Amino acid sequence: MIRRLMGCIREYKKPTILAPIFITLEVVMEVIIPLYMAKLIDEGIDGGDFHALIVTGAALVVFVIMSLVFGVLAGKYAAVASSGFAKNLRHDMFHNVQTYSFRNIDKFSASSIVTRLTTDVQNLQNSYQMLVRIALRTPAMLIFSLVMAFMVNAELAVIFLCIMPVLAAGIFLIMTKVHPIFKRVFKTYDKLNGVVQENLHGIRVVKSFVREEYEKKKFGDISGEIYSDFVKAEKRMTLTNPLMQTCMYAAIILLSWFGARIIVLSGGRDFSTGELMSMMTYAMQILGSLMMLSMVFVMIIMSRASAERVVEILDEKSDVRSPANAVMDVKDGSVAFEDVSFSYSGKEDKCCLKNIDIEIPAGATVGILGGTGSGKSSLVQLIPRLYDVTKGSVKVGGLDVREYDLDVLRQEVAMVLQKNVLFSGTIKENLRWGNENATDEEIIHACKLACAHDFVSAFPDGYDTYIEQGGSNVSGGQKQRLCIARALLKKPKILILDDSTSAVDTHTDAMIRKAFLEEIPDTTKFIIAQRISSIQDADFTIVLDNGVVTGVGTHEELIENNEIYREVYEAQQKGSVPQ
């Protein structure tokens, strides 16, 4: 896992190495400075030596400036290293996600991928920066200070050795006790946010059922949980401060007592006041860095979960990929399903499509009818290889879809998904997804075919109207028509509409179908619909039930001999269509 993450450092190796180096240098300076300060006091002030005072003072200033330069450089490199690391992480993750198949996406769920790309990466960036800056700094500080303290006065330095384990053990104990509670708090936090989110989106339901009080209670319970957990966690957490102070003050008191004794008893020969002062400084440095070290330790433990989640994304391999020597040209829009079985989980005993055998000539209009969960969407998703078959084969233009280059295949198969999305950007930009180089005329033509031109031109900004994220500023029917236009711009050999006109009224729906028939006769068209009217003029219709084809035929044939079709038809009691 660590190796995988380290692979993302790449061009930021230099700052990653330089930052700790400069930090070490800074630490060296910071350890030397108290030494010279002691000298300043002992020789300069105590000894009343004016010359020594000035020389030592000047030396100190030089050290301080060096320390400052090192510190600034270290800070800069640490920032570059950690930001760069995060950038590469995001880059690698996002690029890998782009190669994912539908199955990969289903496995993680979109929102989980988003969290991993945002929150988790940020956690890692912070931890990485901590690592680069502090992980080396504190041990270095600890060791250097300890060494210096022993050099100054070994007897007194033993005090540190006594106090250090107490502090380290104490903090570590507190942290390990706090950690699980915090983990729980964050889970509860998610729950709280979940309730808010559900209420924001479902406010009409809440208000319709007059459930405001119920929701308030639900929220109150969770926020109460957060309260008590946080109080519990922080109660333990607040022990660190007094612990730190106790150790610090104990060090000062002990140093004062024993230090003073040594000074007085030795007549100031073995130990001086200035040295006592620097021992005090070392005390702060040692205990402070010890505290930092245990914090870093906990930080890293906490970010481990994020690291795991990120690596999962990086390691996931797409299971749908272009083959070697891929075929780069799709001959025509004919489609054949040969003994196709399919299951989302890949297990043959849980198939949602079973032994499908159908041949569709190029240019045909094919209706697909079936109840919820009968496998309609699954069937058409196999054509552009959004999923791979579990058994059998799907052929387009006479060749198995797995032999084509993925981009080539998908370029020729335009699909309007059931759950379709527009992206934030102008209408024109959205439509150009179908064909980047489409001229304005082509765009307008496609919109006319999809019956979208009229309402688009009615917008004040026409084709430059800005679509909000998720297409929230156009109605469902308008969105569907724009999505159809977008697909048409691909000029595909196969066009698949997966229940894409459900929010469009019957009249417009009929107009769109008429346009298809007249304008793109060579394109093979698959139409999944609930309304018989949408598919009754198809060349033939496939009736699915529970993943099995129960009938294939024209409207008349199916009315004659397919019970499901007839039932649906009668339910809809469709009048005759004057064509």
Add this chain to the structure above:
Amino acid sequence: MSRPMRGGRNMPPVGTPPKNAKKTFKRLISYIGKYRFMMIPVVVCVLVSAVAGVAGSLFMKTLIDDYISPMLLEGNTDFSGLLSAVTTMACVFAAGIIANFVQSRLMIRIAQGILKKVRDDMFSHMQTLPVRYFDQNPAGDTMSLYTNDTDTLRQMITQSIPQFLSSAVTIIAVFISMITTSVWMTLFVLAFVAVMFVVTAHIGKQSGKYFAEQQRTLCNVNGYVEEMIHGQKVVKVFCREDETAEEFDRRNEQLFQQSSTAHTYVNILGPVNNNLGHLQYALLGVFGGILAIFGVGGVTLGAVAAFLQLSKSFTQPIGQIAQQASSIVMAMAGAERIFKLLDEEPETDEGYVTLVNAKENADGTLTECTERTGVWAWKHPHSDGSITYTRLAGDVRLTEVDFAYVPEKTVLHDITLFAEPGQKIAFVGTTGAGKTTITNLINRFYDIADGKVRYDGININKIRKSDLRRSLGVVLQDVNLFTGTVMENIRYGRLDATDEECIAAAKRAGAHDFIELLADGYDTVLSGDGAGLSQGQRQLLSIARAAVADPPVMILDEATSSIDTRTERIVQAGMDALMQGRTVFVIAHRLSTIQNSDVIMVLDHGRIIERGSHEELMEQGGRYHQLYTGSLAQ
């Protein structure tokens, strides 16, 4: 359904300073209210621990001047005096530690209590807001009040404010000690602090600027990720992976630039402050040394030593205050946004007519009773003190109603319709014709601009909103489910419904079969708005939820649009049985759904252009006929 009128991008960027910090702060303080008695010991403890800290610094002076130096000079080895001094100091320290501990313990309760109250207040208030608020404010913006803004508030209350307080106390105490030790050296320190202040302020300002920028870019990148990942399937269908990744890289690179600049500034703040402190220490040592050597102003060696220590205690808290200041500013901006939500005008409700259970007397009059009788009545108190009871029948009349979501843009014109108890009224028309808007008015999600809406003869403005809505069952096209089991989701319709009633409702709604097939049947936990269920299944659940509520009037807004026709027929049968004797408003594109309605209203651009039964309208050969036959002749 969200109307196309969202405000969108009007969220102030993160890092915007609060507009009226003083007022916001005052209001925040008012939240301390019930904790104000706890605040007294907190302040005392902060004082004690700060004083103990200062005493520690001063102790060096005493140690050197009063003990070490004289003892050295006299060769005195009687340590009893020193022992008692050290013991006294230990006691002072102990007091400081205890004070610190007590203070942080108390602060936890106060801080978390305040945060809980802020959260609860926000959520409670949000529940009272009119639907208009939710239509106009993107959910993400409101969401960030609960996450980002509450979080910065938490940091401010638990960390920044206590630290700010103790820093301030320390600064004052140290300053007093310094000035009593040596005026000259104090002046020197002050001059240096001024320099430090300028430098810190400069770096702080820069880092704040870049951080705000970074935050904006981060939002931008995260927004892009969210949009693209959620639309990933579309990206794949259109083979736009490369372009999408390219655009992402562009934004990612920008984020890197800003993030590294912002972090650089933050990172150098520490070393700069630290080393300025060292520099001051060195220069002060030289300066103090000169004073001591030449005996200016009676400065002693111990005084210099103590002063050096003091100066450190002086500059440290100043640096801390500078660092906390920026986070306080950020938190105040967040608090201001939170208060803005709390100040949103709640849904007004002047209704005084309430819905009660009733018993029918032998003479046909109604009497109020507490148990569930199946008979409901509107309890209508009059100004003269008398009370009348009107049976809840489901008679809805709109008379000459006009309505506009935004003033000047009327979307409904002169709508008049009568729905008698038990009738099925259908609305037909193109998207945007105003069908959903009418139902929004009946349950008072929005209030009419002009005209009258009467319910069982009562002006609906007089009916208490909660009771009005309780009498109306609504099933919307966009189904919202809540985290919880399937059973809980169905029970949402009526909280006291038994499991059997819920299952019966599910059967009526045609949802029972698929529920049985779920992993844990009715106990299957739904999360993420029922992700994993198909749109049709979600609609079935939503119908079951309304069925269990058993309301006298039902509004079905495209309630079966994603249910296949066969299932719909089963549902329809159940619904028809359910709807017996109830008033139903139906909106549907699939005209087969509404064919058997008593009255069909054809809407166009906010006006009713045709009305009548299916047969009548077909005969008229107007718009309905066109829609129905799918005729292309316009």
